[in-house]
Amino acid sequence: MLALVLVIVLAVAVLVFGWQAWQKLDTQQQRLAELEAQSASRDALAELESRLDAGESERDAALENAIGELQGEFASYRGEVDDTLDRVLAELASEQETDERDWLHAEAAYLLRLANQRLQLERDVQGAAALLRTADDRLREADNPALVPVRREIAAELAALDAVPRVDRTGLWLALNAQQELIARQPLGQDIEEQVARSSIEEAPSGGWQQQLSRFGQELKSLVTVRHHDAALEALITPEQESYLRQSVRLVLEQAQLALLKEEQELFEASLDKALTLINGYYETDASGVRSVVSRLEALKGEAIRPELPDISGSQQALAGFIERRFESRSASQGNGAQGDDA
Template sequence: MIILAIALAFIAWQGWQRLESQQQRLDEVAQQAEGSASQQAVSDLESRIDSGEAERDEALQSTLDDLRDEFDSYRSDVDETLGQVLDQLSQEQDTDEREWLHAEAAYLLRLANQRLQLEGDVDGAAALLRTADARLVDADNPALTPVREAIANELAALDAVPQIDRTGLYLALNAQQERISTLRLSQEIEEQAVTSSIEQPPTGTFQRQLARFGEELKDLVVVRHHDEALEALITPEQESYLRQSLRLVLEQTQLALLNEEKALYDASLDKALQLLNDYYDTTREETQSVIARLEELKEAEVKPELPDISASQQELARFIDNRYETRGQSGGDS
């Protein structure tokens, strides 16, 4: 439209120039006619002017028709090119949206693996896998079927992992600590005391008294050799020390439970059971009950075996790599 307006303005300007030129000629001819009194010359000049104006109008109309045809052709080409550009932009926008979905799903799968391996969070890993699968559903690409199949298998494996009630186990160990504080030590240890066989004061000479004291001293002092260090000498006076040691062992068991350290958990319970069997009265029913409960807690699963959920992450990474390679080959061919 702008080009057409410019062309019309240009043609009108030329017409106006021609009109002014013809008008000047007319004025000159009129002056000549008045001077020579030749009416015939004026008539011939007017006839030629009329003929020139008709030719000019015809040429102007032809030029306008040509400009309209060219403008219509140009507008058709522009509309076609604009349609192609819009289609291409739409396709690129759809591609970008899918790429975002693929990248988000890959990030969620990687996060699920980290959550399971580093924190042992089975529920958190399963939630991340389900979110990643929802992103792949939005991508709506049949080529992602192997990835979704791997996610389904991994979700089934996570559902099969046994649930561990760590809070319940912790409270159960705490309850046994309270019960142990009320248990009695064995009767033999409670009555242990150092006695002397000297019943009468020594008599006789100083040498006889010293010799007799030496013999009695050998009966009193017993020397034992041990290959390993003794845990602790347990006497009635050391009862509080024994109870505190056993309490610390059970607290160590609780710490191993929270840290999911199965080896330390079992070793701590074995140590607690050994102390109970060695230094507490196992003939009493309450002591046997505590020992049975600790042995039951030892069988509890502290850290279950976790499945491998990296297959879906690998499948999606392979899909993304193949997609980029295919796009690069298409770009090179074009």
């Protein structure tokens, strides 16, 4: 019995020991598998890094080659451009001799053309005069007696520009605005009045019919007033008509201001005439304010907002002729020199 118990205990111990040994073996196998997996991933990572390094090296090499080729092409192109420019400059130098005064002539011609455009298109008298003076300074720097006729034309054109009347458009616009504000406060010739008729009969009529009729006639005389006029009377205007009339006067004066800014003389005068017609026809002309507005508008109507401008193209034509003759003379002298060399 004891031996059987020992055998059983020994068997149990063997089983426990075997199970523990099996667990340890399984754990070691798992660790070995993990180590093998980690080793494989490290190898794959190393391989990927090597591939990336190889790709970057190839890319850098390709980029350096492309940059080198572009630099070479650019250097070649720049060399060709420099050669072409040198050849063109050499041809120009061989065809004509350089003269610093030609630049002054060309600049003066450009300034004179710009002055004509400024005067014709923008009607800028002051700007055109400033350009003429600058062109005259350039011709003075050229110091060529042959340019005296051109400078004489410039002097005459400057005198003509100085004689052009100066138009104070800002002052005229402000004057029209002041008259517009003043007339808005003036009374109309036909005042709007509300007439309320009140009867003086306060007690019931009494007495006979003759007495009642007589009393009714007296009351009727107190309610009705008869006035005699030589001329026909105009109907009283309504408040809506009064507002429309005042608005019309304001719009007409604003139209005159717009014509002033656009330098339209006919529209300016027509607008002032229309405003005067409305004021004289519907406003109280005996009022001092109305008389002041009428007087001022009549004075403004005589203002010239678009003065006549002179012709300043003579200097431009004279300088153009001078430059053309100078070029022809130089071409002729170069032709004679070439014939002499051939001989």
